[in-house]
Amino acid sequence: MWCGTPEHVGERFAVQVLVTQNCYLISFNGHHVDHYTHRHPYDTVRFLEVDGDLEDVLIHRSEVRGYPHRFLELAPPPHVQYDIQPMLYFADNVAEVGPLCEAxxxxxxxxxxxRCQEFEISFLYENETRDVPLHIKFQFKxxxxxxxSRARxxxxxxxxxxxxxxxxxxxFAVQVLVTSDCYLIAxxxxxxAHYVHRMPFDAVAVIEVKGGVQDVQxxxxxxxxxPQSTLQRQRL
Structure with missing residues (x-):
């Protein structure tokens, strides 16, 4: 749960709301801050209301491609649509990914x-202690x-x-999206779910998948x- 003072009086702000199938994702000034699970069908919404002590309010609407991504509809390969880079292959459950970037x-x-009991997806550093900024474990029992996360x-x-x-x-299909503040997991x-960064993501070098799974791609x-950074464009 994100809390705190969102903006100073007299300054510009930007709020983005991204609609997914089961929640709204909310970002503020280009940073993901929270999500809100649907309580009413989102496809029945017809109007937006903005209220309060604000001036010069602008609303931009666009379609975001790629999150959540319905990868199951494309499986099994070889045919992969959209703008997706070639498959990264695992050797001994590990794939080299180099430094991570936002988005x-x-x-x-x-x-x-x-009979799977559990399987894991780990984002790893290549340091001596093999630090883990993100560890996702599915426990079926x-x-x-x-x-x-694991450090030292x-x-x-x-x-x-x-x-x-x-x-x-x-x-199964699991998507992990890197934002400046957290990992978004579909x-x-x-x-x-989301997972707020506890360690820098840009030092991740490899990804490991292990446990009771097969044919992992x-x-x-x-x-x-x-999140969409609109403040700079508004000031131009």
Whole structure:
């Protein structure tokens, strides 16, 4: 939950609301701050109202491509649509990705074993302690999705969500989108959770996927316009 004073009196601001299938994603001045799960059908919205002590309010509407990405509709490959870079291959469960950048999106797909207990996706540094700025673990016995970080061989506080919308014996699709403030995580084409950065993301060098999964494939692309930085354009 994001809290604090969003803006100073007399200054310009920019708020972006991105509509996904199960929530609104909200960014402020180019930074993702929170999400709001739908309580009413979003496709019945017809009007927007802006109220309060504001001046010169402008609204821009656009379509954002790539988050959440319905990767299951494209699986199994070889045919991949949209502007997606070639597949990154895993050697001994690890793929080299080099330094991460804001707006990098990673799409993972594969099949979960029928007796899978858990599987993990880890974003790793290539330092001596193999630090982990993002660790995602699917635990099927407890029906939990766990997010965490590890620095100098010490794990931090876990973030846990339940239930997880994937099942043993089925295909899965997981998307991780890097923003300046957090990782956005979508599962099977729907936004599921976010994880605020505890360690710099730009030092990530490799991604590891291990556990009870098969035929794992990963694609990397760039998602444009979320969060959308509009303040500079407004001032021109």
């Amino acid at each position: 990098d999106s990673f799409l993972f797909s594969g099949r979960i074993d029928g 407890k029906n939990h999705l766990i997010r965490n 061989k010490s794990w931090n506080r876990e973030e846990i969500s339940s239930p997880i919308p994937v099942h043993r014996g089925e295909r 599962i099977n084409g729907q936004h599921y 990963m694609h990397r692309n760039t998602v444009r316009d979320y």
